[in-house]
Amino acid sequence: MKKYFCCCLCVSLLSFIAQAQSVENTINLYGQNYRQEKIHIHFDKEVYLPGETIWFKAYIFEEEQPSERSTNFYAALYDEQGKLVQQQLSPIFHSVTDGHFEIPDSLQSKQLICRAYTSWMLNFDSTFLFTKSIKLINKNAKEADEKSVNTVSLQLLPEGGNIIEDTRNTIAFKANYPNGLPFDVNGVIKKQETGEVVMPLKAVHDGMGRFDIDIEPNQKYYAEWANDKGELQRTYLPGAKATGVSIKMAQRQNNIIFNIVNKLPTDTLHVLMYMYQKVFYKTNIAVPATEPYTAIIPVSSLPSGVMQLTVFDAGWHPVAERVAFINNNNYELGATVSNKETSIQKKGKNIIEIEIADTIVANMSLSVTDAELNNEETGSTIVTDLLLSGDIKGFVHNPAYYFTGAKDAKAHLDLVMLTHGWRRYNWDNIVTAKMPDVNYAVDDYLTAYGQIGKAILEKLDKDEQVNLIIKAKDSTRNFYFLSPGKDGLVKKGGLIFYDTANVLYSLNKNKLFNSQLVFSPANLTYTQPGVINNSGNFFIQATTSIKYNQAAALFSYYNNNKANQTFNKEKTLQTVVVKSGGWHNWKNDPLFKLDEKYTVGLFRGGVSVDAFDVLHDDMAEAAIDIYNYIGYKSHYVFLVYKKGVKTLTSRNGVPFVFVNEQKVDFSFLETISISDVAYIKIIESYFGERNDNGIYGPAVSIYLKKGDDLIDRRTKDTDLKSIKIAGYSPLKEFYSPDYSLSNTTMGTDARTTLLWQPYIFTDANNHKVPITFYNNDFTKKIRIVLEGINAEGKMIHIEKIIE
Numbered sequence: 001m002k003k004y005f006c007c008c009l010c011v012s013l014l015s016f017i018a019q020a021q022s023v024e025n026t027i028n029l030y031g032q033n034y035r036q037e038k039i040h041i042h043f044d045k046e047v048y049l050p051g052e053t054i055w056f057k058a059y060i061f062e063e064e065q066p067s068e069r070s071t072n073f074y075a076a077l078y079d080e081q082g083k084l085v086q087q088q089l090s091p092i093f094h095s096v097t098d099g100h101f102e103i104p105d106s107l108q109s110k111q112l113i114c115r116a117y118t119s120w121m122l123n124f125d126s127t128f129l130f131t132k133s134i135k136l137i138n139k140n141a142k143e144a145d146e147k148s149v150n151t152v153s154l155q156l157l158p159e160g161g162n163i164i165e166d167t168r169n170t171i172a173f174k175a176n177y178p179n180g181l182p183f184d185v186n187g188v189i190k191k192q193e194t195g196e197v198v199m200p201l202k203a204v205h206d207g208m209g210r211f212d213i214d215i216e217p218n219q220k221y222y223a224e225w226a227n228d229k230g231e232l233q234r235t236y237l238p239g240a241k242a243t244g245v246s247i248k249m250a251q252r253q254n255n256i257i258f259n260i261v262n263k264l265p266t267d268t269l270h271v272l273m274y275m276y277q278k279v280f281y282k283t284n285i286a287v288p289a290t291e292p293y294t295a296i297i298p299v300s301s302l303p304s305g306v307m308q309l310t311v312f313d314a315g316w317h318p319v320a321e322r323v324a325f326i327n328n329n330n331y332e333l334g335a336t337v338s339n340k341e342t343s344i345q346k347k348g349k350n351i352i353e354i355e356i357a358d359t360i361v362a363n364m365s366l367s368v369t370d371a372e373l374n375n376e377e378t379g380s381t382i383v384t385d386l387l388l389s390g391d392i393k394g395f396v397h398n399p400a401y402y403f404t405g406a407k408d409a410k411a412h413l414d415l416v417m418l419t420h421g422w423r424r425y426n427w428d429n430i431v432t433a434k435m436p437d438v439n440y441a442v443d444d445y446l447t448a449y450g451q452i453g454k455a456i457l458e459k460l461d462k463d464e465q466v467n468l469i470i471k472a473k474d475s476t477r478n479f480y481f482l483s484p485g486k487d488g489l490v491k492k493g494g495l496i497f498y499d500t501a502n503v504l505y506s507l508n509k510n511k512l513f514n515s516q517l518v519f520s521p522a523n524l525t526y527t528q529p530g531v532i533n534n535s536g537n538f539f540i541q542a543t544t545s546i547k548y549n550q551a552a553a554l555f556s557y558y559n560n561n562k563a564n565q566t567f568n569k570e571k572t573l574q575t576v577v578v579k580s581g582g583w584h585n586w587k588n589d590p591l592f593k594l595d596e597k598y599t600v601g602l603f604r605g606g607v608s609v610d611a612f613d614v615l616h617d618d619m620a621e622a623a624i625d626i627y628n629y630i631g632y633k634s635h636y637v638f639l640v641y642k643k644g645v646k647t648l649t650s651r652n653g654v655p656f657v658f659v660n661e662q663k664v665d666f667s668f669l670e671t672i673s674i675s676d677v678a679y680i681k682i683i684e685s686y687f688g689e690r691n692d693n694g695i696y697g698p699a700v701s702i703y704l705k706k707g708d709d710l711i712d713r714r715t716k717d718t719d720l721k722s723i724k725i726a727g728y729s730p731l732k733e734f735y736s737p738d739y740s741l742s743n744t745t746m747g748t749d750a751r752t753t754l755l756w757q758p759y760i761f762t763d764a765n766n767h768k769v770p771i772t773f774y775n776n777d778f779t780k781k782i783r784i785v786l787e788g789i790n791a792e793g794k795m796i797h798i799e800k801i802i803e
Contacts, residue, residue, distance in 0.1 A: 023316055024272065024279050026433045031277030034436055035062045037070060037121050038390030039130035040382045041114065042787045044367040044756045047135045047374045049558055054101040054134065055734060055756040057365040057787075058090075060118060061386045063276040064303050065793045066095035070118035072443045073097045076528040077134070078113040085112065087528040088729045091445055091496050092118075095789070096363055098758040100732055103136070110136050119526060122440040127393050132380065137373075137558075151227045152176060152183040154235045157419055159210075160247035160311075160320035163240040165217050167261045170248055171237065172418035173223070175207040180395030182207030187225025189213065192236070201225060205408070206397050208415040215240045245269070245311050245320040251414070254300035256324065258309060262287035268314035273297065275307040275326065304331045306391040306417075310427075318427045323392065323417045327403075327410070331387060333358055333794035337786055340770065342802055344782065347739045347749060348775040350802065354786060359764035364788025364796060368755035368773055371783035371801055373554045381797040382787045392420040443525070444493035448503055448725055450519035452488035460510055466490045466517065469504040469720070472497040472727070479590070479616055481508070490517075493524075497727040504720040519723050553778035557750050590616055594679040598703040602688050603661055603681065609636040609698075610682040614674065615709055623674050630680065630700065637682055637700060646670075648700060652684070653691055655698040672702070679703040739774045749776040760788070 037060055044055040058075070060067045076087040085104065090097040103112070116130040152175055159170035175185035187201040189211065201223050203209045213221070222236040246261040262269060267288050273281035280302065287293040299307070304327050311320040334357040341351040356362050377400070380389065384399035402413040429436070448468065452460070468480040468490075476497075484490045495501075506514050590613050595605065612633050614620050623629035627646045631639025637655060640647045647666050648655055657664055659672065679702075686699035734756040737749070755773040762769060775782070782802040789795055 022433050023270075023312070023430055024282060026430050026435075027272070027274055027277060027279050029435070031063070034124075035067075035069075035277065036124055036128070037062050037067050037118050038128065038386060039116055039118075039121075040380075040385035040390075040787075041075075041116060041130065041132065042365045042367070042382065042785070043132075043134070044753045045369040045374045045783075046378060047137055048103055049752065050103050050107050050136065050138050051105040052103050052752065053732070054103060055098075055367070055753065055758070056100065057096060057098040057758040058092075058116065059382060059386070059787075059789055060092060060095050060097075061390070061793065064305060066789055066791065067118075068095060069442055070120050071445045072525055073099075073116065073118060074526060074528060075099065075101075075114060075116040077101050078115065078532055079107065080109045080111055082113075082532045084528060084530045089525060091728055094363065098365070099729060107136070107138065110138055112136065113532070115528075115532070119440045119443050122526075123436060123438050128390065130385075130390075151229060151231070152185075153178075154185060154223060154225060154233070155419065156223060156235060156237050158238060159249070159418060160245065160322055162244045162246075162320070163215055163238055164244045164246045164261065164263050165215050165240045165242050167246050167263065168212055168214050169240075169246060170210055170212050170418075172210045172415060173201065173203075173208065174415075174419040175203060175225075176395075176397075177228075180397065182397050183228060185209075185225050187223055187233075189221055189223055189237075192220040192222055205412040205415060208412070208419055210415065210418060217242070245313075247309070247311060247320045247322050249309065249322045249324055251324065251410070254298055254328075256297045256299050256307075256309075256326075258295055258297075258322070260285075260287055260293045260311060260320075261289075262293070263289055264313055264319065266314045269293075269319075270312040270314075270316065271295075271309065272312070273307060273309045275302065275305055299326050300328060302326050302328060304328050305387050316431050323420070325388065325402075325413050325417055327413075331383065331793075331795055333362060333788070333790050333796045335362075335364075335786065335788075335796045335798060337784060337798050337800060339802060344775055344780050344803060346775065346777045347737075349740065350773050350775065350782070352771050352784065354760060354762070354769045354771065356762040356767055356796075358762075358790060358794070360790045360792055361761065361763045362788055362790040362796070364760040364762075364786060366755065366757045366760055366771065367753065367783075367785045369783050369785075370554050370752050370754070370776070370779040371781040371803075372779065373752055374783065378785060378797075378799055382789070382795050383797050386795065388416075392416075394420045396420070440526075446495040446497065446725070446727060447491060447493040447524035448495060448519060449489065449491040449522075449524065450505065450517060452484050452490065452507075452513075453516035453518075454488055456510075456513050456516045457484075457488050460484075460507070460513070464510060465508045467504075467506050467508050467720075468492060470495060470497065471502040471504065473499045473501070477618060481590075490519075495523075499727055499730045500724050501727055502722055503725050504722045506720050514721055517721065519721070519725075521723055521725055523725050523727070553780075554750060554752055554776075557748075557778060594703075595681070598679050598706075599681065599701070600661065602686070603658075603683070603701050608681050609684045610634045610680075612680040614680060615678045615705070620674050620677075626669050626672050626674050626677065626702065629674055630682075634682060636684070637698070650698045652695075653693055653697045655682070655700045656686055656689065656691070658699060658701040660704055661701060669702075672704070676704050677702060678705040678709050737774055738772075750778060751776045754779070754782065 040059045042057045048054060058073055060070060062069055071092050073090045073092050077085040079085050086101050088099040088101065090099045112134040114132045114134055121129055154173060154175045157172045159172060163169050175183040177183060185203045185207055189198045189201055190196060191198060198213065198221065199211055222234050225233050227233050243263050245264060247258060249256065249258045260269065267286040269285050269287050271283050271285065272279055281297055285293055307324050307326050309322045310318050313319050336355045338353050340353050341349060343349055379398045379400055381400050383403055388399050389396050396416055402409050466482045466484060468482055470478040480492050482490050482492055503519055505517065505519055507517060591611050594613055620629060627639050630637055630648060637648050637650045640649050657666060657669065659668065681701045683699045683701065685696045687696050691697035736755050754776060760769055780803060784800050784802065786798040787796055
């Protein structure tokens, strides 16, 4: 019997250890494989006028680091009825992207909703998608029906999750309007049975506060308070439980102190503390009902951000949770913005200098706006979105306040933690080690894809390929040679083009079967919903909170004739489409294949400063001769005219010239037609012979077509099928006038945004960046906002006023 008992004990102990490891390992696996992205958007300003452009730059983080996971950024504007106004699709490079929205002139609204996400974020809780209410100064907006506006509400939230009888409980509370704005609640806590006043109830910051209360068995309590209309309200405390765990937490200097009171039938408890989906503290403890447990945990080595503590019972069921914010001030990147030249005169010149002390590459965005029209400081910054709001549920009013260093900001931030939930985990899944479902795959920029009919798959040669030409709006052509899958699927990802592209395609050999090849007009990105039904929940800022000076000169100008819109539209550059880049695909690079086919000996492989696939270059025929072709295409070799004679030269002297690797003089090139050339390779140092300077100089090696390449396989319009595929949203360049130039149009300048510069970089060799901008005709107070990140995830937010 004794032996049997020992065996059972060992099995139980092993089972307990395995489950403990399973919970911790599962959380850490989440952190390794399912790191969740969050977004901050730097808008050029806080308040807009109808008809203006909203400029923005988005920063995408994965927990506490810049994200390299997602490649596509989705953003959309919705009106007050929840209807889609505009959507934006942008490519993400090194965790950032930028774009713009055009606010319709006719919009009758005081707010817009900006909703943004990556496809990876759609796999998780939708409440963590980026949502922001964009405020408008709009005299055409319809006034809200005050009768239809709901009154304020009060929430009573026990610390740890439950109220436990026969123990002292901390109750946090939050009073707010339906749109999330705080209400300064004032009332009392009463016993339900007798109406006896137990204690006062008064908000200490933004409608939030806390109180401690001893809950007597079988006793119920309620809060009595007056709403914004003076009406007396009752809000009942959650029912107390006879069994459970009560937890209290406090921060003292560099330590977290927590206290646990256990009213469960068993003494065994487990505690995990984690942040950014990594466990940093764990303990298994015995806490009898008669003796509370207290622990002090040092946190000075942790990153800044939201931390969660969870208490589990003996069977690893969560029984109490507490969220806290760790602020070790280790997220800031040292930066300064100094004024070098200041003028608030009409069209006055201003120069500022941005300086970054760090040597790691920093990527920043800068906005310069009228601070009188828009006299509201930025409430949500890159720091608040990526460290605070992006990790807790619910609206946080003016989160920037908690990072100001104000005397009570730290205590007030703890009220935010007590009244908001983290709740990223489903604990039933964690305990059973179930990983989340991934229904939205990580994207690969834009994708063109097609299908070959199954009926002809067996008839095609095994090495059959599909020729694909992507013709972008800027006339850039990218060539691809794709091998179909066993199911006939043809797919090319990693494409980057804007607006639309014309996709030309055909089978390489069996063009008679082109009718059995079809490409889709889709690009494997997602479409924003046309309507969001719960739009009212997203209007998290009341229109009455919009701060602007109606006496400001700019507002008077707009209010009288809206001429600022005319100026902006006249001066803003037309949509600019940027080039998609080269067609190099190192898995199937035509240049590599040509080099293998044509070159030998000293000319094979190695480093070339330029190499040209003339064989597949549709623009080659436009060249007058081979001199002009090389002179136009090469950045290393230059065309020289001297007394009517053409030659080639370079920075390292006159190059040797080879045709089919036989040395020739320049006059021989006059006899070669560009249509006979397959490949040109320019070598910086040809080691076969020294030049007149006694060094191994450059060489130009030209290869004439041979073998199958002599057959004219160039695609003709009759050989190709085509389809248009939508690309990324068109780009538009911000217009910033330079009034030092004599040819600058001197119209009435009423720009409310004086400068928007989404990409400013510094590195080890470039610590300082000067920025020049000019004032408009009205502004007397200028707001500058600089935000950014470096490669390590440190952040910049600087806001200053020039007047």
